[in-house]
Amino acid sequence: MQYEHGIRLEHVYQVTAHAKDLSDSECGGAKHAVDKRQMMAKEGETSTVKEPYDAYTTIRDDYGNLTLDRFLKRGGVGIFRRFIYWVPASGTGSINRNFQHCQTLSSSLGGIKSLHHLSDVGIPGQLRVRTGSCHRCAGCQRGAFDLCDNIRFVGPAEVITLHPKEKASIRLGRHALSDLGVKLAGEAKEHELLAVELSYANEAFMLCEVVSTAGVYRIEKDFESNLGNFKSGDMVLDVRKLEPVSAGSSHYEYTEKVFPIFVEDIRKRRMAEHLCEADLSRRSTRIAGSSGEKKIYVLSAAGKSTILKLISAEDSVFDRRDLAPLAGSTN
Numbered sequence: 001m002q003y004e005h006g007i008r009l010e011h012v013y014q015v016t017a018h019a020k021d022l023s024d025s026e027c028g029g030a031k032h033a034v035d036k037r038q039m040m041a042k043e044g045e046t047s048t049v050k051e052p053y054d055a056y057t058t059i060r061d062d063y064g065n066l067t068l069d070r071f072l073k074r075g076g077v078g079i080f081r082r083f084i085y086w087v088p089a090s091g092t093g094s095i096n097r098n099f100q101h102c103q104t105l106s107s108s109l110g111g112i113k114s115l116h117h118l119s120d121v122g123i124p125g126q127l128r129v130r131t132g133s134c135h136r137c138a139g140c141q142r143g144a145f146d147l148c149d150n151i152r153f154v155g156p157a158e159v160i161t162l163h164p165k166e167k168a169s170i171r172l173g174r175h176a177l178s179d180l181g182v183k184l185a186g187e188a189k190e191h192e193l194l195a196v197e198l199s200y201a202n203e204a205f206m207l208c209e210v211v212s213t214a215g216v217y218r219i220e221k222d223f224e225s226n227l228g229n230f231k232s233g234d235m236v237l238d239v240r241k242l243e244p245v246s247a248g249s250s251h252y253e254y255t256e257k258v259f260p261i262f263v264e265d266i267r268k269r270r271m272a273e274h275l276c277e278a279d280l281s282r283r284s285t286r287i288a289g290s291s292g293e294k295k296i297y298v299l300s301a302a303g304k305s306t307i308l309k310l311i312s313a314e315d316s317v318f319d320r321r322d323l324a325p326l327a328g329s330t331n
């Protein structure tokens with residue numbers, strides 16, 4: 001908020017009263033819009049606002065639909081435009097809060113749980129904190145915490161710098177990943193190695209080589225395959241599959257299996273960077289079952305981990321901006 005709008009936020013826990021601010025009338029108006037919609041249900045009907053998402057659509061449609069006409073009718077005074085955002089608490093589009101906490105804040109303050117008053121100081125990564133909150137005395141109302149009448153209860157304020165170990169990110173849904181797949185398919189070159197998401201319980205992804213010189217094409221006639229039902233018009237790419245020499249192995253060999261894949265399932269390009277030829281002079285028993293003539297390739301642990309981060313939409317924790325470079329997309 002501070003960064004984009006110059007608005008500073010203050011978090012206060014355990015207060016005996018609260019003040020009024022510019023946002024109060026706006027939030028009140030939003031609540032009123034939801035109330036009004038709920039009251040519209042007639043006798044015997046249930047309100048159309050049942051879940052938080054319904055409250056969001058109501059606020060968006062009834063409260064956020066300001067028009068230029070109305071603004072001009074008011075003589076250009078008041079709210080010009082409202083932006084309403086929906087951030088679900090969990091699942092696709094939610095903020096992934098499951099990241100490592102900041103390093104210990106300060107030796108004198110202890111952990112975050114001891115802090116009950118946190119103020120934005122307008123510098124990213126910095127906060128002014130106190131162990132207690134005060135919002136009543138003249139000093140605190142001006143933000144001059146040093147002059148607080150209750151300083152012996154609330155303690156001195158201290159500016160701390162946060163050192164997050166990871167950054168927050170947004171969970172990506174299948175839709176965003178599909179868009180990425182289409183983009184990667186367009187960029188893929190013949191003989192390039194790709195990672196493709198599979199929906200089998202025992203096979204989360206596969207490695208394959210692009211074999212079609214024509215690149216992406218559309219299916220002309222419906223047909224069924226192990227990968228799913230292809231419908232006329234589906235965008236596909238022809239590939240040759242690499243298979244692990246045994247289930248779960250990171251050692252792969254080329255097969256003669258050539259088939260089309262849905263472009264939406266492509267998760268990563270340039271997989272050759274993560275594969276190296278196995279040294280067969282020191283064959284482990286794990287790969288002993290494979291044919292002696294074929295070359296065996298080893299997928300690096302880092303390569304595998306990157307692929308796993310790019311699949312299974314519910315648990316993908318990458319920001320849209322981070323995803324394309326990770327997937328080997330050029331922009």
Ligand SMILES: [Zn+2]
Binds near residue numbers: 138140149
């Ligand atoms: Zn005070």
